[in-house]
Amino acid sequence: MNVANKKAVVLLSGGLDSATVLALARSQGFECHSLAVEYGQRHAAELTAAARIATALGAQSHRVVRVDLGAIGGSALTDHAIAVPVASTADAPVAPGIPVTYVPARNTVLLALAMAHAEVLGAAHLFIGVNAVDYSGYPDCRPEFIARFQELARLATRRGVAGEELSVHAPLQQLAKVDIIRLGTSLGVDYSMTVSCYQADAAGGACGHCDSCRIRAAGFAAAGVPDPTRYRSGSRQNAFR
Amino acid sequence: MNVANKKAVVLLSGGLDSATVLALARSQGFECHSLAVEYGQRHAAELTAAARIATALGAQSHRVVRVDLGAIGGSALTDHAIAVPVASTADAPVAPGIPVTYVPARNTVLLALAMAHAEVLGAAHLFIGVNAVDYSGYPDCRPEFIARFQELARLATRRGVAGEELSVHAPLQQLAKVDIIRLGTSLGVDYSMTVSCYQADAAGGACGHCDSCRIRAAGFAAAGVPDPTRYRSGSRQNAFR
Numbered sequence: 001m002n003v004a005n006k007k008a009v010v011l012l013s014g015g016l017d018s019a020t021v022l023a024l025a026r027s028q029g030f031e032c033h034s035l036a037v038e039y040g041q042r043h044a045a046e047l048t049a050a051a052r053i054a055t056a057l058g059a060q061s062h063r064v065v066r067v068d069l070g071a072i073g074g075s076a077l078t079d080h081a082i083a084v085p086v087a088s089t090a091d092a093p094v095a096p097g098i099p100v101t102y103v104p105a106r107n108t109v110l111l112a113l114a115m116a117h118a119e120v121l122g123a124a125h126l127f128i129g130v131n132a133v134d135y136s137g138y139p140d141c142r143p144e145f146i147a148r149f150q151e152l153a154r155l156a157t158r159r160g161v162a163g164e165e166l167s168v169h170a171p172l173q174q175l176a177k178v179d180i181i182r183l184g185t186s187l188g189v190d191y192s193m194t195v196s197c198y199q200a201d202a203a204g205g206a207c208g209h210c211d212s213c214r215i216r217a218a219g220f221a222a223a224g225v226p227d228p229t230r231y232r233s234g235s236r237q238n239a240f241r
Numbered sequence: 242m243n244v245a246n247k248k249a250v251v252l253l254s255g256g257l258d259s260a261t262v263l264a265l266a267r268s269q270g271f272e273c274h275s276l277a278v279e280y281g282q283r284h285a286a287e288l289t290a291a292a293r294i295a296t297a298l299g300a301q302s303h304r305v306v307r308v309d310l311g312a313i314g315g316s317a318l319t320d321h322a323i324a325v326p327v328a329s330t331a332d333a334p335v336a337p338g339i340p341v342t343y344v345p346a347r348n349t350v351l352l353a354l355a356m357a358h359a360e361v362l363g364a365a366h367l368f369i370g371v372n373a374v375d376y377s378g379y380p381d382c383r384p385e386f387i388a389r390f391q392e393l394a395r396l397a398t399r400r401g402v403a404g405e406e407l408s409v410h411a412p413l414q415q416l417a418k419v420d421i422i423r424l425g426t427s428l429g430v431d432y433s434m435t436v437s438c439y440q441a442d443a444a445g446g447a448c449g450h451c452d453s454c455r456i457r458a459a460g461f462a463a464a465g466v467p468d469p470t471r472y473r474s475g476s477r478q479n480a481f482r
Contacts, residue, residue, distance in 0.1 A: 067308035072358050105357035108397045112353045116346035117313050145396040152393050155386040156349045 008125035008169075009118045010034045011110055012054060012062070014046030016194045016216060017129035017172055020184035022057045024171055025127050027187055032127075034059040035117050037110050039103065040070030045204040049195045056193060065113050069103060107140035111149050111168070118166060119157050126153075131172040131180065146170045177219030185225055192228035205232030249366035249410075250359045251275045252351055253295060253303070255287030257435045257457060258370035258413055261425035263298045265412055266368050268428055273368075275300040276358050278351055280344065281311030286445040290436045297434060306354050310344060348381035352390050352409070359407055360398050367394075372413040372421065387411045418460030426466055433469035446473030 010025055012018045012034040025032050036050040047064065054062035107130060114126045130141040139145065150168040154160040172180055184191065196216045197206035206213050208231045220227035251266055253259045253275040266273050277291040288305065295303035348371060355367050371382040380386065391409040395401040413421055425432065437457045438447035447454050449472045461468035 063312060065309050065312045067354075068306050069354075069357065071304060071306045072354070072361055103357075104360035104399070105353050105397060108353040108356060108393065109350065112346050112349040113308075113313070115349060116310065116344075119345035120313055139399060139402045140397045142396065145393070148389075148393045148396050152349065152386070152389045155383065155389050156346060156381045158345070158380060161380045 005122075005124035005164075007031045007121060007123035008033065008127055009114045009121065009123050010059070010127040011114050011129065012036050012050045012059075013129070014049035014053065014194060015129070015196045015212075016177075016184070016191055016219075017131060017180060018050075019053045019057065019189050019191070019194050020180050020187070021127050021129040021169075021171060022053065022059065023184055023187040023189045025125075025169070026058050030125060030127075032057075032059045033117065033121055033123065034062045035114055036062070036064045037113055038064055038066045039106065039109065040068055045200040045202055046195045049193055049204055053193050056190065063117065065117075067109060067113070069106070069109070072104065105140070107138075107145070108149070115153055115157060115166065119159060122159075123166075124159070124164065125167050125169060127169045127171070129172050130170050131175055131177075133174065133176045143170070143173055146173065177215055178222035181219045181223040181225055185223070190228075191220075192230070196229075201232050203230075203232075205230050207232065246363075246365035246405075248272045248362060248364035249274065249368055250355045250362065250364050251300065251368040252355050252370065253277050253291045253300075254370070255290030255294065255435060256370075256437045256453075257418075257425070257432055257460075258372060258421060259291075260294045260298065260430050260432070260435050261421050261428070262368050262370040262410075262412060263294065263300060264425055264428040264430045266366075266410070267299050271366060271368075273298075273300045274358065274362055274364065275303045276355055277303070277305045278354055279305055279307045280347065280350065281309055286441040286443060287436045290434055290445055294434050297431065304358065306358075308350060308354070310347070310350070313345065346381070348379075348386070349390070356394055356398060356407065360400060363400075364407075365400070365405060366408050366410060368410045368412070370413050371411050372416055372418075374415065374417045384411070384414055387414065418456055419463035422460045422464040422466055426464070431469075432461075433471070437470075442473050444471075444473075446471050448473065 006029055008025055008030040010022045010032045012022055022032060022034060034054040036047055038047055051062055111128060118126055132141055132143055146168055153166040153168065157166060159166055195204040196212045198210040198212045199207050206229050216229065217227060247270055249266055249271040251263045251273045253263055263273055263275060275295040277288055279288055292303055352369060359367055373382055373384055387409055394407040394409065398407060400407055436445040437453045439451040439453045440448050447470050457470065458468060
């Protein structure tokens with residue numbers, strides 16, 4: 001790991017996990033440049049949240065890159081012909097164990113774009129908020145995927161050719177949602193700014209039904225931290241309180 | 242390599258190399274689904290060419306995905322503040338040996354998008370037209386990069402989780418431009434449809450000055466094949482004839 005170069009690109013979705021990652025990287029002295037990727041996800045309210053979080057948590061710069069994964073489809077998050085499941089992920093799998101909210105190759109695309117941004121900035125570090133515990137069964141959230149991407153970065157970039165490593169940090173990898181919420185709370189993250197819902201409304205109001213809402217609500221309950229999530233009217237938020 | 246599943250995603254840029262790859266894959270019996278990526282390159286005329294080539298060479302489907310690499314910048318091909326060099330690449334390097342036309346992490350982004358498309362289609366093969374000979378010094382054209390990406394694909398995808406390999410083919414990897422042109426000519430590729438120029442005009446007219454034009458023209462001359470390139474009026478095409 002390059003300790004002299006503290007410049008870092010932090011993937012910021014507007015959700016709870018990546019906000020925690022940004023706060024953690026800042027607390028470790030990294031100069032953070034956040035990158036939000038608009039990939040045609042339904043929860044576009046996350047992007048507005050990402051920009052606010054970047055400012056609140058002291059990112060040096062914030063940038064948005066658009067990639068039209070909707071042109072490829074295959075996920076309930078980018079393809080409006082596929083419904084977001086509102087019960088357990090186990091109810092509507094695309095393949096055994098992998099839910100319809102899985103966006104094909106999403107983390108590879110996100111890390112590739114972050115790597116491009118790091119090249120341009122001369123940053124030696126990438127941060128991504130994946131975690132392998134509450135990961136909903138997505139293959140590209142596993143630790144071995146992250147490790148392999150770091151190896152790829154050595155070969156794929158100008159920095160790598162020059163013998164300078166690009167370190168890929170996934171500090172939430174082994175944490176459950178409850179631990180992430182405790183960590184972020186200790187770092188002063190205001191989670192009311194974050195949007196996790198797979199089908200949030202334009203103002204960021206959460207549905208209360210989808211997997212992401214359920215995992216989030218359970219995390220706040222387990223952490224013993226008041227849940228600041230804004231549920232939209234008519235949602236089933238009371239089930240989680 | 243999965244020989245039962247002959248479904249393939251072929252990255253098609255509209256240039257000479259990827260057209261040759263599509264013709265080769267078709268001649269080998271692959272069911273080809275071409276994918277063009279609009280990444281903010283200056284040579285948008287390539288995209289029109291890609292759609293025509295897909296039809297002419299018998300692709301089963303053709304799709305365009307947009308990704309705004311211009312928001313990241315750092316390359317003469319996506320950032321209009323950086324001039325495309327018109328002499329040798331050695332004249333204006335960003336870093337030793339790597340020219341300003343290098344788009345940071347481009348091939349990682351292209352392969353990630355192709356991998357996403359392959360996941361949705363259930364394709365077991367990816368084709369990309371990189372070559373390590375006339376590769377202009379781009380790190381992500383090297384054989385070790387392609388090999389590493391294939392390993393990543395095993396971990397990154399639903400197919401990989403299911404134990405089904407995604408083979409990444411880069412059949413031009415060891416070929417010089419002259420060999421590529423001979424191969425494509427033997428397969429009946431009409432190179433007048435392809436656009437290689439880094440700064441082609443809207444109709445695909447080539448500048449005749451940039452690296453890509455120079456390598457292409459020298460390839461046709463060395464192959465002893467008449468150069469069908471349409472140079473725009475006022476360009477220096479006569480220097481190559």
